Amino acid sequence: MFDWRWDFTWQILPRLVIATGNTLMAAGFGYAIAVVLGLVFALAQRTPSRTLTFVVREAVEFIRSTPLVLQIFFVFYVGPQFGLRLSPWTAGMIAIGLHYAAYLSEVYRGGLDSVPKGQWEAATSLNLSTTRTYFRVIIPQALPPSLAGMGNYLVGIFKDTPMLSVIGVAELMHTATAIGSETYRYLEPYTLVGLIFLAISLPTAAGIRVFERWVRRKLGLS
Amino acid sequence: MTDEDLSGFPLALEGPDVPMVSFRTVTKRYGELVVLDALNLDVAEGEMVTVIGPSGSGKTTVLRMLMTLETINGGVIYVDGKPLTHMPRNGRLVRADSRHLRQMRSNIGMCFQHFNLFPHMTALENCMEGPVHVLGIPKAEARARSEELLDMVGMADKRDQHPSRLSGGQQQRVAIARALAMRPKVMLFDEVTSALDPEVIGEVTNVIRRLVAEHNLTMLMVTHQMGFAKDISDRVCFFYGGRIEEQGAPDELFGNPQKERTQQFLSAVKEAN
Amino acid sequence: MSYVEFLSQYGDRILSGTLVTMVLTVLAAALAVAIALAAGLMRLAPNVLVRGTATVYIEIFRGTSLLVQLYWIFFVLPLFGITLEKFTAGFVAVGMNLGAYGAEVVRGAILSVPKGQWEAALAINMSPATRMRRVILPQALLIMLPAWGNLLIELLKGTALVALIAVADLMFQVKQINGTTFLSAETFGTALIIYYILARFMITPFMRWLERFMLRKVGRV
Numbered sequence: 001m002f003d004w005r006w007d008f009t010w011q012i013l014p015r016l017v018i019a020t021g022n023t024l025m026a027a028g029f030g031y032a033i034a035v036v037l038g039l040v041f042a043l044a045q046r047t048p049s050r051t052l053t054f055v056v057r058e059a060v061e062f063i064r065s066t067p068l069v070l071q072i073f074f075v076f077y078v079g080p081q082f083g084l085r086l087s088p089w090t091a092g093m094i095a096i097g098l099h100y101a102a103y104l105s106e107v108y109r110g111g112l113d114s115v116p117k118g119q120w121e122a123a124t125s126l127n128l129s130t131t132r133t134y135f136r137v138i139i140p141q142a143l144p145p146s147l148a149g150m151g152n153y154l155v156g157i158f159k160d161t162p163m164l165s166v167i168g169v170a171e172l173m174h175t176a177t178a179i180g181s182e183t184y185r186y187l188e189p190y191t192l193v194g195l196i197f198l199a200i201s202l203p204t205a206a207g208i209r210v211f212e213r214w215v216r217r218k219l220g221l222s
Numbered sequence: 223m224t225d226e227d228l229s230g231f232p233l234a235l236e237g238p239d240v241p242m243v244s245f246r247t248v249t250k251r252y253g254e255l256v257v258l259d260a261l262n263l264d265v266a267e268g269e270m271v272t273v274i275g276p277s278g279s280g281k282t283t284v285l286r287m288l289m290t291l292e293t294i295n296g297g298v299i300y301v302d303g304k305p306l307t308h309m310p311r312n313g314r315l316v317r318a319d320s321r322h323l324r325q326m327r328s329n330i331g332m333c334f335q336h337f338n339l340f341p342h343m344t345a346l347e348n349c350m351e352g353p354v355h356v357l358g359i360p361k362a363e364a365r366a367r368s369e370e371l372l373d374m375v376g377m378a379d380k381r382d383q384h385p386s387r388l389s390g391g392q393q394q395r396v397a398i399a400r401a402l403a404m405r406p407k408v409m410l411f412d413e414v415t416s417a418l419d420p421e422v423i424g425e426v427t428n429v430i431r432r433l434v435a436e437h438n439l440t441m442l443m444v445t446h447q448m449g450f451a452k453d454i455s456d457r458v459c460f461f462y463g464g465r466i467e468e469q470g471a472p473d474e475l476f477g478n479p480q481k482e483r484t485q486q487f488l489s490a491v492k493e494a495n
Numbered sequence: 496m497s498y499v500e501f502l503s504q505y506g507d508r509i510l511s512g513t514l515v516t517m518v519l520t521v522l523a524a525a526l527a528v529a530i531a532l533a534a535g536l537m538r539l540a541p542n543v544l545v546r547g548t549a550t551v552y553i554e555i556f557r558g559t560s561l562l563v564q565l566y567w568i569f570f571v572l573p574l575f576g577i578t579l580e581k582f583t584a585g586f587v588a589v590g591m592n593l594g595a596y597g598a599e600v601v602r603g604a605i606l607s608v609p610k611g612q613w614e615a616a617l618a619i620n621m622s623p624a625t626r627m628r629r630v631i632l633p634q635a636l637l638i639m640l641p642a643w644g645n646l647l648i649e650l651l652k653g654t655a656l657v658a659l660i661a662v663a664d665l666m667f668q669v670k671q672i673n674g675t676t677f678l679s680a681e682t683f684g685t686a687l688i689i690y691y692i693l694a695r696f697m698i699t700p701f702m703r704w705l706e707r708f709m710l711r712k713v714g715r716v
Contacts, residue, residue, distance in 0.1 A: 003574075065648055065694035066687045067655035070666055074687060077679035121291050122338035126352035126404060127327045136351070140342045162562040166659065173562060186570040194567060197559040205558075219342040220384030 009188050012179050016192055019175035024200075026092065026171055027158040033097025034157065035150070038104030042112065045105070063102035069163045071095045076167045092164040100157050104150065111146035112138065144216050151208030155201050162193075172196065226296060233310040235303040242267040242302055242440040243288065243408055249296035250283055250464075257283050259464040260297065265408075268438040272451040272472075275461030276487060281444045284461075285410045288442065289332045290323050301329050302407060328356075331406030335413040337393040339385040345372060345396045346381040349403045357404065364403075371399040375429050391422030395429055402433075409433070411443040415450075423447070430454065448491055452476050460484045501681045505672050512668030513689055519582075519654045519664060520693075523589040524647060530594025535601025536627070549598065556595035561653050564588050569660045585657030585664075593650045600646065604639035605631055637709055644702035648694045655690070665689060 044056045063071070075098075076091035086094070115138050123133040162173035176189035231246060241264035250258040257280045265271050273281040286292045288299060290306070298315065299306045308315040309322040318326070339348050349368035353359045359367075372378050375395040385393050394414055401409060411430065415423045427450050433439060434454055445451055451458055452472045459469040460481075468481045479485045496504075537549035556564065565588040569581065579587060608631050616626040658667035669682040676682070 061695065062687075062691055065652075066690040067652040067666065069655050069659075070669075070683060070686055070690065073670065073673075074679070074683040077673060077677075077683065081677065081679050116336075116338075118334060118336050118338035119340065121289075122334065122340070124291060124327070125289050125330075125332040125334075125401065127324060127356045128352065129324075129356075132355055136355070137340055141340075159558075159560040162560045163656070165562075173560070173566070177566075180570070186566075187574050190563065190567045190571050194555075194559045194563050197563060198555065201558045202554060220344070220386065221341055 004187065005185070008183075008185060009192065012189060013192070015175055015179065016172065016189070016196065019170060019172045020196055020200075022169070023158070023161050023171040026089075026096070026161045026164055026169065027154075029093050030096040030100060030161070031154055031157050033093060034100035034104050034153070037097060037101035039108055041101055041105030042108035045109065046112070060102045060105055063099055064106075068096065068099045068160055069166060071099055072163055072167055088164070088167045088169045091167060092169050096157060096160065096164065099160075100153055103153050103156075107146050107149035107153070108142070110149070111142035114145050115141045140219060141221075144212070144219065144221055147208070147212040147215060151205070151212065154208070155205050158201060158204070159197065228298065228308065228315040231298045231305075231308075231315055233313070233315060234305070235300050239266070240303040241265055241300075242269070243442070244300040245284070245297065246300070247297040248287065248294050248299060250280070250287065250292065251295045256464055258287075261464075261466065263459065263466065265440055265442060267407075267440055269456045270434055270441045270443070270454060272455040272458045273442065273444045273461055274446075274448070274451060274458060274487075275467075279461040280464045281461045282412055285332065285412045285442060285444055288408070289330055289410060290327055301326060328404065329407045330410065331401035331404050331408070332410040332412065333394065333397050333401050333414045335416050337385070337390070337397045337417075339393055339397055339400070341385050344382050344384055345377060345388070345399075348385075348396060349400045352400070352404045368399070368403050371402050372396070374432070375399045376425070389422060390418045391425045394418065394426045398426075398429055398433075406439075408440045408442065411441065411445070413444050413446065415445065415447055427454075446491075448476065448488070448495075460487065462487075496676075496678065498681060501676075501678060502685075505676075505682075508668045508672065509665065509685060509689070512663060512665035513693075515663055516651075516654055516665040516690075517693070519586050519589070519657060519662070520647075520651050523586040523593065523650055523654060526587065526590025527593040527597050527646070527650060528643075530591060531597025531601050534594065534598035535605065538598060538602045539605060553595045553598050556592050557599075561588065561592045562656055562659070564592055565656055565660060581657075581660050581662050585654070585660060585662045589650060589653045589657070592653060593646055596649070597643070597646055600639050600642045601635070604635040604642075607638055608634045633713060637706075637713065640702065640706045640709060644699060647698050647702065651690065651694055651698060 041056055041060055045053045047053065072092060072095040075095040076086060076088065079086045079091070119137055119141065120133065123137045128137065161169075161171050164171055165174035165177065168174065172193050176193045179189045180186040235241070235244060243263075243265040245261050245263040247260040247262060248258060249256070249260055261280075261284070263271075263284070273284060275281045283292060287294055288301075288306070294307050298308050304326065305315060305318070306323075306326045307318055309318045310316075339345075340351065343351065346365070346368055349371060350361070350364045353364035353367065354361055369378065369381065372381050375398055377392060377395050377399065380388060380392060380396075385396070388396065398414075414430075415426055418426065427447065430443075431454060434441070443451070443455075455472045457469060458472050458475045460467050460475065460479075460483075462483050468475060468479060468484045475484070476488065479488055502509075534549045534552055537545050538553070540546050540549075565584070568579065568588045569584040572579065572584075605627075612630055612634065613626070616630045621629065654664060655666040658664055658670060661667065665686055669686040673679050673682040
């Protein structure tokens with residue numbers, strides 16, 4: 001029955017805190033990859049080339065429709081079959097970064113589409129270059145409506161990092177399972193993992209909402 | 223559209239009276255729908271031409287083609303004697319590439335029905351964006367010139383406001399200053415008062431009146447304000463079904479229209495007011 | 496080994512895993528819909544306690560990982576005297592997780608039914624319960640269907656995690672086959688394609704059909 005042991009809790013807490021660092025690092029790296037690669041995916045779908053648009057669109061659909069945990073296994077195990085050995089960290093970052101890049105490209109696409117046509121026309125009438133139009137006119141306006149989605153996926157990528165434990169990345173879940181199999185006690189480690197996730201994801205989600213309002217004010221959009 | 227015969231069109235317009243803008247048998251189609259049917263229209267330097275007509279008559283398309291927001295399906299448009307929609311290559315005209323368009327576009331400025339100010343920039347930043355980043359004018363100089371223009375349109379005190387803090391009339395006046403800051407030879411006004419509340423239309427039309435009185439700009443305007451068009455234009459063109467049905471001096475066209483369709487349109491407009 | 500040989504040798508196991516995945520998806524989806532409706536309605540209740548309970552449930556399940564929830568239900572819940580068999584633990588975890596996300600969809604859809612509808616129902620003196628059942632929910636259902644299409648695909652993907660507590664689903668089968676053959680591209684690649692087919696050519700068309708069906712039912716076509 002219910003027998004929470006506080007001495008055991010204090011004993012394993014340091015290990016879990018260190019593992020939390022790894023989890024945050026994985027989420028941060030993965031997100032950085034996703035943010036940049038997602039923009040590449042989104043912009044690739046706006047080029048005049050129909051073939052490129054089609055290929056990227058289908059790839060994004062494929063990545064979004066299949067399980068991340070399976071993609072992690074795929075990236076980690078398929079390399080060695082062809083002589084390319086990836087470390088768990090590298091494989092994990094590729095898989096999770098690619099997965100969330102597909103999601104973020106949809107967020108960016110929605111944001112870019114939400115900028116009124118008149119803004120493009122005004123930029124043309126002022127003879128702004130395409131690059132300048134994107135970076136100075138369109139993206140600043142596409143950003144605020146994208147922020148909520150970007151924030152959701154930042155929290156999402158953080159919550160999906162436990163899947164990296166399946167290929168041996170020593171993040172929070174992996175450490176908790178290791179503690180469990182060493183001590184045969186699962187109550188404390190798994191409950192603590194849940195509490196640590198809550199303690200990070202809830203304030204982050206709230207912080208993102210505040211940040212979103214701040215950006216809107218800063219850009220004079222509200 | 224690709225294999226059209228352009229041999230009849232000159233590589234450039236020359237002579238003493240070259241018009242500032244010249245449409246030569248310009249055709250525009252959306253699929254089957256013919257929006258403009260072999261349009262010929264010349265606008266002299268310093269002339270103010272107003273385009274009127276029922277909706278769907280192709281009048282806004284004329285301005286949008288001149289701003290290169292729409293491609294054309296036939297004919298050639300010349301600006302200041304040089305082809306706009308095409309460019310000379312090995313002694314003949316070919317479709318303009320983006321470099322040529324960029325070069326030619328610097329002659330033309332446009333104001334839109336819905337202003338299209340950049341919402342994340344202040345009034346002043348809107349005006350400075352083009353001069354600094356397209357024309358490469360030093361910031362201090364661009365700022366001084368933009369402030370001067372904002373002063374001219376009566377918006378100097380609102381220069382640090384974002385568009386969301388401005389009324390429609392105020393936004394449109396900033397948009398006019400923004401277009402003028404690029405020092406265009408031709409200014410296009412596309413229904414600039416249509417989205418405004420009646421009580422602020424005057425502040426925008428007064429700015430345009432001053433422009434006509436004090437500057438030698440070539441202007442093309444699409445409007446539903448017949449009284450304004452009559453006061454201000456050198457010439458009025460009545461568009462119907464993708465063609466110029468009738469054109470002439472404002473007193474003649476409004477006072478004594480010759481064609482039946484012009485009469486019908488003008489009396490319908492009069493009734494509505 | 497050619498791919499055809501691979502399929503003829505391991506096709507049966509892959510197929511049985513696919514069936515398990517499909518059954519898990521259906522069971523988890525039913526649970527998720529039920530939880531989403533209940534929690535979504537509770538979130539709009541006037542009673543603070545009812546509303547609070549739903550909020551806590553939603554925040555906990557959306558604030559932590561599905562994998563953490565699955566392990567907790569499977570490994571920790573027995574310590575409280577609730578032992579679930581691994582298959583049950585699997586679809587319960589997935590259903591409860593997606594139910595929390597669905598609850599927010601339900602709540603948003605109900606709130607986006609135009610105010611005039613609420614007022615019209617009040618004007619003919621409907622009770623709050625009748626109004627919700629007869630007027631608001633049918634319209635909210637139409638609004639939320641597209642979002643459920645995405646949620647169901649997330650749910651299908653979520654079921655792959657139950658392989659980690661040894662439920663013999665598609666993910667589990669290919670992981671086992673990979674462990675003995677090391678044909679990673681064939682095993683994991685095949686599974687990726689099957690998940691894609693399930694999502695894109697079964698769930699998506701089904702949701703489209705459901706949308707059309709519902710539209711006809713409320714006479715909007």
